[in-house]
Amino acid sequence: MAVDADVVRLRRGDLNALSELITRYQNRLYRYLLRIVRQPAEAEDLFQQTWLRVVEKIRSFDANRNFDAWLFTLARNLAIDHLRRIRPESLDEPLANSWHSENVADRISSKDHTPLDHALAAERRTEISEAMAGLPMIYREVLTLRFEDEMKIEEIAQVTAVPVSTAKSRLRRSLEQLRDALEARYPGGTWQ
Amino acid sequence: MNEHDKIRELLALAAADALTSAEEEQVAEHVRSCIACSNELEAWRPIASELRRLPTPQPSSWLVQATLARAEAKFTEQAEHDWNHRLMIIVVAFAWLLTIASWAVFHVVSGRFERLLGPQFSHTWISFAAFTALEWLAGGVAAVMLAIRQRGERRLV
Numbered sequence: 001m002a003v004d005a006d007v008v009r010l011r012r013g014d015l016n017a018l019s020e021l022i023t024r025y026q027n028r029l030y031r032y033l034l035r036i037v038r039q040p041a042e043a044e045d046l047f048q049q050t051w052l053r054v055v056e057k058i059r060s061f062d063a064n065r066n067f068d069a070w071l072f073t074l075a076r077n078l079a080i081d082h083l084r085r086i087r088p089e090s091l092d093e094p095l096a097n098s099w100h101s102e103n104v105a106d107r108i109s110s111k112d113h114t115p116l117d118h119a120l121a122a123e124r125r126t127e128i129s130e131a132m133a134g135l136p137m138i139y140r141e142v143l144t145l146r147f148e149d150e151m152k153i154e155e156i157a158q159v160t161a162v163p164v165s166t167a168k169s170r171l172r173r174s175l176e177q178l179r180d181a182l183e184a185r186y187p188g189g190t191w192q
Numbered sequence: 193m194n195e196h197d198k199i200r201e202l203l204a205l206a207a208a209d210a211l212t213s214a215e216e217e218q219v220a221e222h223v224r225s226c227i228a229c230s231n232e233l234e235a236w237r238p239i240a241s242e243l244r245r246l247p248t249p250q251p252s253s254w255l256v257q258a259t260l261a262r263a264e265a266k267f268t269e270q271a272e273h274d275w276n277h278r279l280m281i282i283v284v285a286f287a288w289l290l291t292i293a294s295w296a297v298f299h300v301v302s303g304r305f306e307r308l309l310g311p312q313f314s315h316t317w318i319s320f321a322a323f324t325a326l327e328w329l330a331g332g333v334a335a336v337m338l339a340i341r342q343r344g345e346r347r348l349v
Contacts, residue, residue: 013271015264022260030251044255051263055270121245128242146208147243153210168210175204179239 007067010058022051028149029075035144036079036137046082050075068151069158076141076159083137131181139174146171195222199229207236287331291324 006024009017029050034043053074061070132140138160145151145159157167199222205211206219223230 013267015267018263018267019260022256022263026251026256027248030255031248034249040249044251047251047255048259048262051259052266055263055266124242125246128239129246132243132246143243146210147240148246148248150244168205171208171210172201172204175208175236175239178243179204179236182239 003063004067007058007061008063011061011063018051018055021054025071029071031148032072032141032144033075033079035132035140035148036076037083038133042082042086046075046078049078053078066155066158068149069155072145072149072159073161127182127186128178131178131185134181135174135177138170139177142167142170142174143178196226196229199223199226200232203229203233204236206233207240209240283331287327291327294323294327295320 006017006020010021026047030043030047033046033050034040037043037046050071054071057074061067132143135143141160142156145156146153151159153164153167153171156171157164160167160170162170199219202211202215202219206216211219219229219233223233
């Protein structure tokens with residue numbers, strides 16, 4: 001595994017490296033936290049706490065390890081502690097219709113060409129987002145790590161602190177639950 | 193569980209590109225001859241595809257700037273703390289060195305160096321202990337005054 005030069009520089013005390021890392025990971029980390037806690041204000045607070053924790057712990061981080069997994073593990077631990085403290089029930093229970101963090105412009109991808117394509121694609125993503133937001137935390141988490149952060153199963157297992165086989169079965173169950181939720185909302189596969 | 197059921201359980205993971213190469217081969221071989229599994233795999237693909245294309249919520253630039261400012265302040269504070277810690281170790285080591293050296297100097301100056309191991313050792317020892325205690329007390333007072341001053345400066349910042 002290649003050693004991340006910015007991480008090495010940060011360990012040596014280079015503040016510019018910290019700025020580089022925050023800029024590089026800002027979207028991924030914020031998205032991950034938002035998928036877990038579902039509330040933008042809480043995700044923002046956890047985003048800041050995660051970077052403060054990075055500063056605190058960076059000296060003890062082995063630069064030869066995977067920084068992505070380490071960063072997301074720190075974020076996850078903080079998010080879970082937060083949820084346990086604020087809304088312990090939210091760790092297991094789904095919360096329907098709570099996906100308010102995106103506006104319509106966010107949902108439209110540049111890969112969709114015609115206005116009709118735009119509208120249909122936006123609609124599909126809204127449906128998927130809402131169905132995903134209704135899943136329990138561990139399923140939302142594994143979906144975002146696999147599909148949005150494009151982590152390998154081994155990395156997901158590392159972040160979530162479970163064996164690879166558990167991460168795999170969790171991913172399968174999350175997909176099954178997502179599909180069930182979509183089919184319940186849109187019988188006959190009309191969401192497609 | 194027969195082969196068909198086993199493969200069926202892998203289809204969602206196949207759409208998620210989360211299979212090992214051996215499992216991928218197994219699935220590919222099976223779906224070539226099983227229409228039901230082939231259809232099922234096709235049903236998973238749009239879900240996986242849409243999940244990959246979900247929009248990424250962006251943190252506000254304010255959040256990034258605020259985080260950077262807080263993290264930099266913490267970083268500086270931590271670096272200062274580490275430096276103070278190292279300085280403290282050096283000062284303590286120096287104080288011990290000075291104490292030990294001053295013991296010998298004390299005896300040389302008072303002309304009683306030879307009596308170190310002699311009968312008046314206890315008297316020498318008491319003098320030395322008093323001298324050492326005075327040294328450490330002065331050091332302690334200086335450290336407390338320094339800490340109070342630093343705290344005051346932090347409040348002003």
